[in-house]
Every structure is written in C-alpha cells, then in structure tokens.
C-alpha cells in the first residue's frame with residue numbers, strides 16, 4: 174500500500190527540517206572562505222577557470238565530453254556505439270550503448286601489468302593492531318577464486334547475491350567476484366536487523382548469501398551468521414550461505430546449505446575469465462528508505478556507474494598516484510560502494526577499509542590511523558566529526574597529520590562549526606575540505622568542491638560536478654526559480670548523468686513515481702536547497718518523510734511499521750528532531766494496546782522491536798506514549814504538527830490552525846510530554 178504522500182507525488186514540504194538546516198546555516202558567513210591550500214598548484218584541476226571550462230564543455234557538448242571520459246578512464250572489450258539515450262519522462266536512461274566491459278577487470282586486472290605489487294587495500298580491524306595489506310595481485314587471486322566458487326554453485330549472470338558482511342576486505346572480494354561473473358550483488362549493511370534483511374533478500378530473490386561468523390565494532394561482537402540462520406528459514410530462494418571466518422567464533426553449521434568460504438575457495442582455480450557485460454547490464458542493487466514502508470532497490474548498471482564513481486573519486490579527492498586514500502564509511506552504504514570499492518579501485522588507488530568505530534579504543538583512533546598509514550585523503554561524515562569534537566583537542570593534536578591533503582564530508586549537511594573544527598584541527602588549515610552532496614540514486618557526487626579549484630564556504634557543498642545541471646524549483650508549482658540573488662526551493666537535476674540509478678528493482682513505476690513524476694522533465698532529489706548570490710548551493714535536508722540519522726537515511730514509515738509490529742503498540746508516528754551529534758534524532762509517538770502501561774518496560778519492548786527488525790542504528794532516541802495522535806477528521810495523522818512539536822516550534826502562531834483536528838486537546842499534552850525529553 175502506498176501512502177498518500179507518495180501518491181500525491183510532490184508531498185508536503187517538510188518545513189521543520191528546512192528550518193533546522195537554515196538555523197544551522199544562519200551563523201555561517203557568506204564571504205568566500207579561501208583556504209590556504211599549499212598544494213593548489215599541484216592539483217589535477219588547479220584553478221576555478223579550469224573547472225569552469227571543463228564544466229561548460231560537459232554541459233554544452235555532453236556526448237563529446239562523456240565519450241572522451243569513458244575512453245580515457247575505462248577499458249572496453251568492445252567499444253560503445255552511442256554515448257547516451259533516454260530522458261526523465263520515460264526514465265529510459267542508458268549510457269555507452271552496446272559497449273562491453275567488465276567492472277572487476279577495470280578495478281583489478283588492468284592494474285596488474287604495471288602495479289601488480291602495489292597495495293590495493295589496507296584493512297584495519299576493530300583493534301588497531303589488526304592490520305592487513307593486500308596487493309593488486311593478491312586481490313586478483315581472491316576475486317578469481319571466489320568468482321569461480323560462485324560459478325561452481327550455479328550462480329550465473331543476472332542472478333542476485335546478498336552480501337551481509339562486516340567492513341572487511343572479503344566484502345570487497347565478494348562485490349568484485351559478483352561483478353566478474355555478471356551476478357548482481359545486493360549488499361545489506363551488517364547493522365540491519367531481521368525484518369530488514371528478509372525484505373531485501375526476498376525482494377531481490379537472492380539465490381545465495383555471503384556472510385561471516387561475526388563482526389566486531391567498538392569492542393563488541395556482532396553475530397552475523399546467527400542472524401542469517403533466522404533469515405534463511407524465511408527465504409525459500411536462498412540455496413547456499415557462504416560463510417567467511419572473521420572472528421573464529423562459534424556458529425551453527427547446516428551442511429545442507431552452509432559452506433565455509435575460505436576452505437572452498439582454496440579448491441578453486443585462481444583464474445576466472447571476466448564476463449563480457451553490456452554497459453547497461455545491472456551491477457548491483459542497493460536499498461534505500463523512502464516515504465513508504467518498503468525500501469526501494471535502486472539498480473546501478475556497469476559502465477555509467479563505474480565511470481562516474483571513478484571520475485568523481487579522482488577529481489573530487491584530487492587522487493594522485495602514490496596517495497593513500499581512506500574512506501571510513503561502511504561498504505553497506507552507497508558511500509562504501511562508490512568510494513571504498515569501485516571509484517578508488519578503478520583508479521588503481523590504495524583504498525582503506527576500517528571495521529571499527531571512531532572512538533575505540535580512544536577518540537584518537539582516526540587520527541592515529543592517518544598517521545600510521547600516511548593517509549592523504551580522508552572521507553567521513555559530519556556526525557563522526559561532531560562526536561569527536563566533544564573530546565579535548567589533545568586527542569587530535571598529538572597525531573602527525575602532515576600527509577593529509579583533502580578532507581571529505583558526506584551524508585548530511587555539515588554545520589559550519591563542525592566544518593571549521595575539521596578544517597582547523599584535522600586539516601591544520603592547509604587542506605581542502607570537500608563537502609560532497611549526493612545520494613544512493615546518484616551513484617556519485619552531484620554538488621561538491623574540487624580541491625584547489627573551487628573556493629569553499631563552511632556549510633555549502635558549493636558547485637555542481639561535471640555534467641550536473643541543478644535547478645531550484647518552487648515546491649508547489651514546479652516553476653524553475655532563478656533569482657540572481659538568493660533562491661530557495663527544492664533541488665532537481667535537469668539532465669541524466671552516467672551514474673544515475675536506472676530503475677527500482679522490479680518496480681520501474683515506483684522509480685518514475687518517486688523521482689520523475691513529481692516535476693516532469695526533472696529528476697527530483699527530495700532535498701530542499703538554497704543558492705546564494707555566488708551561485709553556491711546550500712543543501713537544507715529532506716523535504717519528504719525521510720529522516721537522516723547520523724548520515725543514515727531512514728523512512729519514518731519503516732520505523733512506524735516496526736513499532737506497530739510489536740505486540741503492545743496500536744499506532745505509531747515517527748518524526749525527526751534536531752540532534753547535536755546525529756544531525757537528526759528519532760522521536761516516536763506510540764499509542765499502546767489495551768492492557769499495557771506507560772512504563773520503562775513497555776518503552777524498552779518498543780525500542781527493542783525497532784532494534785531487532787530494522788537495526789540498532791535505527792533505535793528511537795525518544796519514545797513518547799500517548800493516548801491519541803493529532804489527526805484530521807478523515808483520520809490522517811498530521812505529521813506537520815508532530816514535527817513542529819519535536820522542534821519546539823509549538824506556539825499557536827507556529828502550529829497554525831489546529832481546530833480542524835479530530836482531538837485538538839492532544840496537542841498541548843504532546844508538547845508537555847516532549848519537553849520532558851528534548
């Protein structure tokens with residue numbers, strides 16, 4: 174069942190979220206912050222004029238621009254015959270038509286000739302002493318063995334494979350092994366709970382799941398195989414479970430389905446010819462929360478995605494040959510896909526993968542890793558920066574961070590205070606800060622500074638990447654807003670780019686409904702935005718029922734369905750509220766079933782329900798038990814009012830007319846209850 178908001182397409186603009194973001198931006202200076210980047214002249218794109226020239230070419234003669242880039246950055250088995258096709262009305266987008274290539278070949282094999290012994294992957298486990306370095310040749314052998322193992326289990330081109338692994342090199346081997354044989358991977362973040370895994374495995378009809386015994390984060394062990402054992406009982410399509418040993422911890426082993434991966438790989442030949450795949454064959458599915466309960470399986474294809482990931486990785490991080498590049502995201506999210514795995518490896522880079530957390534064993538962990546490995550680019554999320562800012566600066570000051578050149582931020586708007594801290598204490602005021610705005614759907618960066626070329630302003634993602642034509646639309650009328658001064662509205666993109674997701678798995682109508690129909694002729698990002706007089710973009714956050722908690726996108730409907738799935742909850746409504754570390758926190762209003770009391774026990778039952786079904790990262794920060802919810806007379810929950818209450822914008826003027834509600838008296842009650850917690 175689709176919710177009203179999604180059917181209306183445009184949905185109501187989430188004013189509260191916008192206000193929060195505007196408040197964050199309010200204290201930011203509008204003057205251009207020109208960093209003293211001592212490396213500017215050595216950057217790949219050293220001046221703003223170089224950027225402008227390239228950008229102009231990319232939008233004036235896009236086919237010529239992308240034709241050149243695709244030939245320069247990718248190796249092809251068969252050349253493409255047409256650069257691009259399709260539009261945002263039909264959603265029939267395609268790039269590099271009839272070309273044949275292989276993503277794993279581009280990420281591994283082609284580097285062997287000159288860089289066989291170069292380190293491809295540096296891994297740090299949860300404990301700082303757990304370090305592994307994998308050369309391109311070793312990576313190649315592992316990928317080939319695993320690809321052959323998948324083939325021996327009957328996995329073939331077009332089959333879907335679920336990957337539920339900790340953030341370790343085997344996750345990279347697994348993704349590349351699938352890519353080698355044309356199987357479509359669906360990585361499921363290892364923090365997801367039971368229901369979230371089942372819905373993803375079922376939606377994609379996965380034939381095989383790749384997992385590990387356990388993961389370890391922040392000193393805590395996370396049972397992964399155990400969770401998959403429960404999942405497999407409910408998912409009939411799963412024929413085999415490949416199990417990697419990560420901790421060596423005990424697992425239940427079902428000889429009918431389970432296979433120890435390392436042992437089985439040893440029996441496989443370390444050569445596997447790469448499948449010649451069409452540019453538009455699917456590469457992977459990645460699920461993302463939307464306005465409705467069921468997450469959308471976005472489908473990315475081979476050539477356009479890889480080219481876009483590789484180019485953005487190269488230019489946005491100013492990636493140069495001997496760099497040691499580190500993105501501390503998880504491969505379970507798009508940031509890990511594009512900027513731990515595909516972008517860096519396509520560029521022959523040394524990429525870093527980290528299984529632990531920023532504060533374990535101490536809040537110096539990131540900075541010590543940078544010193545230990547001589548990291549040159551470091552990419553993290555504002556929530557991590559905010560959590561580390563809370564500690565004394567001595568934790569960061571004692572590390573030697575001289576190797577750093579570029580610092581990246583992703584996942585949510587970075588507040589100027591965090592930006593400045595990152596710049597001062599980590600970048601030591603001599604690095605480029607790149608606040609990269611993009612989405613699972615976009616495959617790679619959409620709006621971002623380029624080191625050396627684009628002067629930055631704290632809190633602004635600055636200017637569009639090559640080929641991206643952003644438009645600001647009036648949320649109600651869809652008119653393009655084009656004031657020379659400041660413009661504010663919703664962000665849309667007016668022309669397809671190579672990295673855009675091509676469809677929602679098995680549901681093209683949902684793809685069109687969510688992204689193309691709200692504003693015909695445009696791709697709708699779902700974000701509010703402001704453009705200042707210098708043409709700089711300031712992302713203001715989601716305008717739909719999606720909340721962004723510590724850089725993770727969560728659909729409120731998904732959380733509500735988990736809450737009502739608990740035996741004690743009759744009805745639930747979830748909204749976001751400003752949170753000083755996580756960006757947004759989760760506030761859940763719940764009506765209990767008859768016979769349950771508003772006490773700690775009930776609240777913990779509700780919280781655990783969300784932890785188990787969606788995942789611990791989605792655990793509500795505040796649960797308010799209420800006898801009723803503000804509803805229209807037709808029974809629709811007025812989320813607008815709940816959002817305002819959550820943001821303390823609950824004066825009568827701010828709330829507007831509530832007399833039309835079925836039970837207006839619940840509003841003051843909720844205001845009082847919320848004040849107790851937030």
Ligand code: 6R9
Nearest residue numbers: 583584585586608609610611612613712726
């Ligand atoms: C890459 C990623 C996408 C949503 C996006 C927006 C928010 C991401 C941002 C940012 C402001 C940035 N977002 N980066 N907002 N500034 N630099 O995070 O993908 O998980 O799909 O989330 O995240 O709201 O629409 P995804």
